[in-house]
Amino acid sequence: MTEITESLRxxxxxxxxxxxxEITATLxxxxxxxxxxxxxxxxxxGGGRSRILTEGSIFEKAGVNFSxxxxxxxxxxxxxxxxxxxxxxGTSLVLHPRSPKIPTVHANFRYFEQSNGDAWFGGGMDLTPxxxxxxxxxxxxxxxxxxxxxxxxxYYPRFKKWCDEYFYIKHxxxxxxxxxxxxxxxxxxxxxxxxxxxxxQDAAHAFLPAYVPIVEKHRAEAFSEEEKxxxxxxxxxxxxxxxxxxxxxxxxxxxxxxxxxxxxxLPTMARWEYDAQPALGSPEERLVNVLKFPREWALKL
Amino acid sequence: MTEITESLRxxxxxxxxxxxxEITATLxxxxxxxxxxxxxxxxxxGGGRSRILTEGSIFEKAGVNFSxxxxxxxxxxxxxxxxxxxxxxGTSLVLHPRSPKIPTVHANFRYFEQSNGDAWFGGGMDLTPxxxxxxxxxxxxxxxxxxxxxxxxxYYPRFKKWCDEYFYIKHxxxxxxxxxxxxxxxxxxxxxxxxxxxxxQDAAHAFLPAYVPIVEKHRAEAFSEEEKxxxxxxxxxxxxxxxxxxxxxxxxxxxxxxxxxxxxxLPTMARWEYDAQPALGSPEERLVNVLKFPREWALKL
Numbered sequence: 001m002t003e004i005t006e007s008l009r010x011x012x013x014x015x016x017x018x019x020x021x022e023i024t025a026t027l028x029x030x031x032x033x034x035x036x037x038x039x040x041x042x043x044x045x046g047g048g049r050s051r052i053l054t055e056g057s058i059f060e061k062a063g064v065n066f067s068x069x070x071x072x073x074x075x076x077x078x079x080x081x082x083x084x085x086x087x088x089x090g091t092s093l094v095l096h097p098r099s100p101k102i103p104t105v106h107a108n109f110r111y112f113e114q115s116n117g118d119a120w121f122g123g124g125m126d127l128t129p130x131x132x133x134x135x136x137x138x139x140x141x142x143x144x145x146x147x148x149x150x151x152x153x154x155y156y157p158r159f160k161k162w163c164d165e166y167f168y169i170k171h172x173x174x175x176x177x178x179x180x181x182x183x184x185x186x187x188x189x190x191x192x193x194x195x196x197x198x199x200x201q202d203a204a205h206a207f208l209p210a211y212v213p214i215v216e217k218h219r220a221e222a223f224s225e226e227e228k229x230x231x232x233x234x235x236x237x238x239x240x241x242x243x244x245x246x247x248x249x250x251x252x253x254x255x256x257x258x259x260x261x262x263x264x265x266l267p268t269m270a271r272w273e274y275d276a277q278p279a280l281g282s283p284e285e286r287l288v289n290v291l292k293f294p295r296e297w298a299l300k301l
Numbered sequence: 302m303t304e305i306t307e308s309l310r311x312x313x314x315x316x317x318x319x320x321x322x323e324i325t326a327t328l329x330x331x332x333x334x335x336x337x338x339x340x341x342x343x344x345x346x347g348g349g350r351s352r353i354l355t356e357g358s359i360f361e362k363a364g365v366n367f368s369x370x371x372x373x374x375x376x377x378x379x380x381x382x383x384x385x386x387x388x389x390x391g392t393s394l395v396l397h398p399r400s401p402k403i404p405t406v407h408a409n410f411r412y413f414e415q416s417n418g419d420a421w422f423g424g425g426m427d428l429t430p431x432x433x434x435x436x437x438x439x440x441x442x443x444x445x446x447x448x449x450x451x452x453x454x455x456y457y458p459r460f461k462k463w464c465d466e467y468f469y470i471k472h473x474x475x476x477x478x479x480x481x482x483x484x485x486x487x488x489x490x491x492x493x494x495x496x497x498x499x500x501x502q503d504a505a506h507a508f509l510p511a512y513v514p515i516v517e518k519h520r521a522e523a524f525s526e527e528e529k530x531x532x533x534x535x536x537x538x539x540x541x542x543x544x545x546x547x548x549x550x551x552x553x554x555x556x557x558x559x560x561x562x563x564x565x566x567l568p569t570m571a572r573w574e575y576d577a578q579p580a581l582g583s584p585e586e587r588l589v590n591v592l593k594f595p596r597e598w599a600l601k602l
Contacts, residue, residue: 038576052575063575171554171563232570239571240564243544244554253472253545262472263541266573269533270540273569274353274364275339275561 008190009087012111012197013068016091017049019109019204020066023093024051026208027064030215031056035064040258044071046087050261054268058102058219063264064093073114074255085115090123091204092248094265095211100231101218103129103136103177104238105211106265108248109204111197120187121196125207126163127214128177128238130231132287134297136214137178141297144181147206151199156298159183164294169241174291176241230284232271239270309491310388313412313498314369317392318350320410320505321367324394325352327509328365331516332357336365341559345372347388351562355569359403359520364565365394374415375556386416391424392505393549395566396512401532402519404430404437404478405539406512407566409549410505412498421488422497426508427464428515429478429539431532433588435598437515438479442598445482448507452500457599460484465595470542475592477542531585533572540571 024035033056041047048067053059068089090110097104107125127140141160148155163182167175181203186196242249242265252262278284325336334357342348349368354360369390391411398405408426428441442461449456464483469476482504487497543550543566553563579585 050575054575061573061575171557171560236567239540240544243541244551250545256472259472260576263573264575266537268572268574270571270573271569272362272564272567272571274351274355274362274565 008193008197009089009111009113013089015197015201015204016068016089016109016111017066019091020049020051020064023091023208024053024064026212027053027059027062027095030212031058031062033057033059035062040261042067042069042071042258044069046070048258048261050264052264056098058097058099058215060096060098061264061268062093062095063261064091065261065264066091067261083115087113096235096267097215099218099221100130100223100227101221102215103127104235104267107204107207109200111200118187119193120185121193121200122184122186123200123203124159124163124180124182125203125210126167126177126180126182127211128234129287130227130234131283132178132290133214133218136217137295137297138299139213140178140180140210142299143206143210144203145298147202148181148199150202151195155183155199156181160296160298167241169237169245171244172237172240174237174288175294176238176291178290178297179294229271230278232269233273233276234287235267235270236272239266242266309494309498310390310412310414314390316498316502316505317369317390317410317412318367320392321350321352321365324392324509325354325365327513328354328360328363328396331513332359332363334358334360336363341562343368343370343372343559345370347371349559349562351565353565357399359398359400359516361397361399362565362569363394363396364562365392366562366565367392368562384416388414397536397568398516400519400522401431401524401528402522403516404428405536405568408505408508410501412501419488420494421486422494422501423485423487424501424504425460425464425481425483426504426511427468427478427481427483428512429535430588431528431535432584433479433591434515434519437518438596438598439600440514441479441481441511443600444507444511445504446599448503449482449500451503452496456484456500457482461597461599468542470538470546472545473538473541475538475589476595477539477592479591479598480595530572531579533570534574534577535588536568536571537573540567543567 028034033053035051035053038050046069048065051064053062070087071085073084073086092108094106105127109123111121113119145156159181160179163179164175166182169176187193249262278288329335334354336352336354339351347370349366352365354363371388372386374385374387393409395407406428410424412422414420446457460482461480464480465476467483488494550563579589
């Protein structure tokens with residue numbers, strides 16, 4: 001491992017740690033509640049800080065994790081190399097608001113490095129509204145597009161499509177939400193990695209401006225029992241996606257990961273009803289139509 | 302296909318259809334509510350009757366499915382034979398009571414036949430209490446043991462162990478419930494299949510006597526908000542098992558099965574809290590201890 005690579009690794013870890021601090025500090029002000037922190041160590045090397053806020057004024061459950069772990073590459077990922085070691089660091093979050101008028105949001109940024117020199121970034125963020133507000137969708141996607149365009153004009157269209165494909169609940173024929181960006185295996189030469197790191201920092205810094213104004217806009221809106229029920233049904237879909245398809249979740253479950261951190265993404269409550277269909281022409285149906293047929297949201301600037 | 306095989310198939314299908322009738326009729330009397338029925342056809346051949354009771358006096362969600370389907374064997378299951386067809390019939394049920402004092406129960410009996418002559422039975426039933434009542438566990442298991450022992454002294458110990466292994470939530474280090482019996486691939490010669498069918502009928506007829514007295518015993522018991530919360534947390538585990546591990550569910554999701562029938566097994570509501578641990582020495586902990594270390598329950602008669 002060269003001096004310069006270690007320096008990138010150190011800077012990336014530092015950035016992700018600070019990102020967790022910035023995001024949780026902002027959310028604490030927004031919600032008026034405090035995160036509870038649990039630090040943990042990974043038996044094979046490294047550890048993390050899980051921060052969780054529950055029963056807040058805005059957030060029913062908000063989890064923001066940071067981790068930096070290292071050790072031997074698990075057997076299934078080795079491809080023949082025997083003494084391969086890895087280093088992985090990242091920050092991931094899922095915020096589930098109480099109100100069905102405020103969307104759930106997920107974001108994740110990570111860096112992975114192997115002792116054979118391979119290294120890459122992955123991540124993204126995506127929005128899961130319970131009711132469609134087109135202005136919100138445009139705001140969220142346009143900020144992501146701006147962060148992408150600064151680095152590569154192909155990033156946004158490519159990562160937006162990747163996001164729609166990744167967060168697809170095949171057995172429902174629906175996306176989990178209205179998307180955002182998703183990318184993985186962005187690596188290459190050391191120089192390319194430095195450029196990717198610059199992009200990852202801009203994308204990560206877009207998170208709060210992309211999401212917080214949406215919370216502020218809807219936080220005072222009233223909602224009915226029926227709207228809450230709809231939120232819980234949609235949270236059932238969130239659980240279905242995470243347990244059936246999400247690669248990170250499934251990898252964690254299969255490799256004896258830290259269960260409480262892995263399943264922190266699940267909502268406090270979820271609901272399943274037999275064949276629950278939204279009424280024709282209802283706001284609920286309007287959301288489902290967008291989940292079945294993803295749209296372009298970003299403003300063409 | 303010989304005359305005699307068709308006759309077994311017809312009798313098995315008839316038995317499973319009648320089993321659904323018997324079980325739903327008894328549950329309707331018990332609950333005082335009616336099942337809603339939806340019949341459906343499978344595009345590739347055959348169909349079924351889904352019966353669902355929701356918001357009953359005892360059952361929050363009770364689903365009892367019957368199906369008899371046939372057609373070409375899916376590509377992934379063919380093993381090289383090109384024009385293989387199959388016939389499958391079965392009855393399966395999951396009953397989720399409102400009260401945390403009444404256990405959830407699952408039962409499933411099925412028969413599968415292929416045009417190459419292979420045929421087998423599978424099935425079983427298992428109990429998922431929210432609070433441990435040892436008398437209930439003994440009653441449930443002893444009735445199953447009696448049904449098994451009538452046919453083969455090895456059945457109960459073998460199928461009890463198989464059940465404990467099958468309904469194991471690996472990432473939690475816990476069983477889904479206190480078990481019961483589980484068996485699969487019981488086939489063999491036509492004569493052996495006839496014997497297995499006799500066993501399956503006895504096991505299926507043990508369902509109502511094994512479960513209904515447990516409902517009757519606990520139906521009038523009061524429960525607190527905290528006990529309801531515990532039930533919802535345990536239902537989160539039920540969802541985890543079904544979406545992550547259950548072979549039938551995963552097969553159905555991967556092969557474009559009828560989603561509403563497949564996911565009928567999920568509870569109406571489920572809950573996830575970060576690192577929720579039962580208090581030392583509490584009734585909740587007493588249940589978890591039994592889930593971590595399965596016990597022998599059947600009376601040695």
